[in-house]
Amino acid sequence: QVQLVQSGGGLVQTGGSLRLSCAASGRTASSYFMAWFRQAPGKERTFVASITLSGRYTYYADSVKGRFTISRDNAKNTVYLQMNSLEPEDTAVYYCAADQGTIVKYTRQRDIESWGQGTQVTVSS
Secondary structure, eight states: OOEEEEEOOEEEETTOOEEEEEEEESTTTTSOEEEEEEEOTTSOOEEEEEEOTTSSOEEEOTTTTTTEEEEEETTTTEEEEEEOSOOGGGOEEEEEEEESSOOOTTOOGGGOOEEOOOEEEEEEO
């Protein structure tokens, strides 16, 4: 029922920063765990980060820990992904996701209720 619309992304140089946004709408837009996944060229889509309903707790893939920060503004029903110290290996299509249950690294993607349309992030070397 929740709809997700992403914005942000683009082309940056190695070491640069980008912020992705994902706005949720619908009757239960504020009642979801939110997460970010990414899919690099020729690779499977993988977990990047997630955040609980209140924003009190966050989870990160080891590959982005210390560089990326997930946050949410429940008043705006929006989740963000601040990406710093970007590397060419971060190049991927990034997807936001929402589910009424906890989303962690091992959550089966087919069990996640809603997905954004995806946005391209390209990091040049």
